[in-house]
Amino acid sequence: MAFNFSPTKILIVGPSWVGDMVMAQSLYKTLKQNHPNLLIDVLAPAWTLGLVARMPEVNQTITLPLGHGQLGLRPRFDLGKSLCAKNYDQAIVLPNSWKSALVPYFANIPLRTGYVGECRWGLLNDARTLDKKKLAMTVQRFVALGQTRLTASPPPIPPPQLRVSPDQQQDVIGKFGLATTLKNRQKILAVCPGAEYGEAKRWPAHHFAELAQQKINEGWQVWLFGSTKDQAVADAILQTAGACQNFTGQTTLAEAIDLLSLCHAVVSNDSGLMHIAAALDKYLVALYGSSDPCFTPPLSDKAHIIRLNLPCSPCFKRTCPLVHTDCLHGIKPERVLESLPP
Numbered sequence: 001m002a003f004n005f006s007p008t009k010i011l012i013v014g015p016s017w018v019g020d021m022v023m024a025q026s027l028y029k030t031l032k033q034n035h036p037n038l039l040i041d042v043l044a045p046a047w048t049l050g051l052v053a054r055m056p057e058v059n060q061t062i063t064l065p066l067g068h069g070q071l072g073l074r075p076r077f078d079l080g081k082s083l084c085a086k087n088y089d090q091a092i093v094l095p096n097s098w099k100s101a102l103v104p105y106f107a108n109i110p111l112r113t114g115y116v117g118e119c120r121w122g123l124l125n126d127a128r129t130l131d132k133k134k135l136a137m138t139v140q141r142f143v144a145l146g147q148t149r150l151t152a153s154p155p156p157i158p159p160p161q162l163r164v165s166p167d168q169q170q171d172v173i174g175k176f177g178l179a180t181t182l183k184n185r186q187k188i189l190a191v192c193p194g195a196e197y198g199e200a201k202r203w204p205a206h207h208f209a210e211l212a213q214q215k216i217n218e219g220w221q222v223w224l225f226g227s228t229k230d231q232a233v234a235d236a237i238l239q240t241a242g243a244c245q246n247f248t249g250q251t252t253l254a255e256a257i258d259l260l261s262l263c264h265a266v267v268s269n270d271s272g273l274m275h276i277a278a279a280l281d282k283y284l285v286a287l288y289g290s291s292d293p294c295f296t297p298p299l300s301d302k303a304h305i306i307r308l309n310l311p312c313s314p315c316f317k318r319t320c321p322l323v324h325t326d327c328l329h330g331i332k333p334e335r336v337l338e339s340l341p342p
Contacts, residue, residue: 007089007111008035008037009089010031010039010041011088011091011109013100013101015095018196020138022276022279023138024142028058033158040059041086045063050254051254054164054257062083076102086107088104088109090113091107091113093112096114101117105122112126113145135154137296137297139157143156160279161279164257168254171258176247184221187220189220189221189222190260190265190266191237192268193234195271198318200325204328209240211337212240222241222243224237224246224247230248230249231248256273265284266285267285269287279300283304285306286306289307292316295314306331306336
C-alpha cells in the first residue's frame with residue numbers, strides 16, 4: 001500500500017542516541033524539501049532539546065517524560081491523548097521498539113509509519129519491512145520512511161546541518177571565560193575521547209594524549225569534550241597534556257555543540273559528538289574500531305575516516321571479545337596527525 005498525500009503536520013518519534021538524532025535531521029530536511037510548508041514536531045527525551053533546537057527544520061520538540069528503557073504505559077497514554085488536538089496528519093516512528101509506537105497510536109494519528117520492529121502491526125498502519133541490504137546505512141533507513149513504499153532504491157541523503165547563531169556562540173564564550181583565549185587566534189583542536197556504547201569504540205587515552213601534546217607544541221589549543229562518564233579518560237589525557245582546556249562533564253549538550261562550532265578541527269571516536277562535528281561542517285578525523293563506517297558514517301565531505309580493517313572488525317561489541325582491541329590500539333597518533341591540517 002502506498003500513500004499519496006501532502007501532509008501539513010507530522011510528528012516524528014525521535015531516537016534515543018545522540019548520533020542517531022543528528023542523522024534524523026536528514027529525514028527532516030527531506031520532508032521539508034518535499035513539502036516546504038510542512039510543520040515537523042519531534043517527540044524525544046529531554047536531553048535532545050538543545051540539539052533539536054539547532055535544526056531549523058523542526059517546529060517544536062515535545063518531551064517524552066520517561067527515562068531510558070521505561071515502559072510507562074500510563075504516561076504514554078496521557079501524552080498521546082493530549083496530542084490528539086494537534087491534528088497530525090502522520091507520525092513517523094524512528095526507533096524499532098514496541099513502546100515507541102504507542103504515543104502516535106494513542107494520539108489517533110491517521111497515518112503511522114515505521115518499520116515492523118517488535119511486532120508493531122497493530123500500532124502502525126503503514127508498517128514497512130526493512131531491506132537491510134538495500135538500506136545499509138542508518139540514515140538511509142530514516143530517510144526512506146519519509147518516502148512512499150514505491151521507492152525502489154536508496155533515497156538521496158541531505159547531510160545534517162546544525163545551525164549555531166552568533167548569540168549562542170557568545171553565550172558560551174562568556175560563560176566559560178573564553179574571550180581572551182579566542183583573541184589569541186590560535187587554531188583549536190577538539191578532542192572527543194568518549195563513546196557511550198563501550199570501550200571497544202574508544203581510541204586509547206595515551207594516544208589521545210600524545211596527539212594533544214603534539215598539537216599544543218604546534219601552537220594549537222586543545223579542548224576536551226565529553227560527558228561526566230568520560231571524566232576518567234579526560235583526566236588521563238590531562239596527566240600528559242596538561243595544557244588542554246577540559247570541558248568534559250562541564251557543559252550541557254547544547255553548550256558542547258556551540259563550543260564545537262568555534263573549533264577548527266575535531267578528532268573523535270565513533271560517537272554522538274562525531275556526528276555533531278560532521279553536522280557542524282568541521283574538519284573531522286573519525287576513528288573506527290568495533291563499529292562500521294559503512295553503517296553509521298559521519299555525513300560530511302570534510303570527514304576523514306581512519307580504520308585498520310582487521311579481520312576481527314567490525315565486531316559491534318561493547319568490549320573486545322579478543323581482549324586486545326588491536327583495531328584501535330594499532331592506530332598510531334602519527335597517522336592521525338598526518339590527517340589533520342597543519
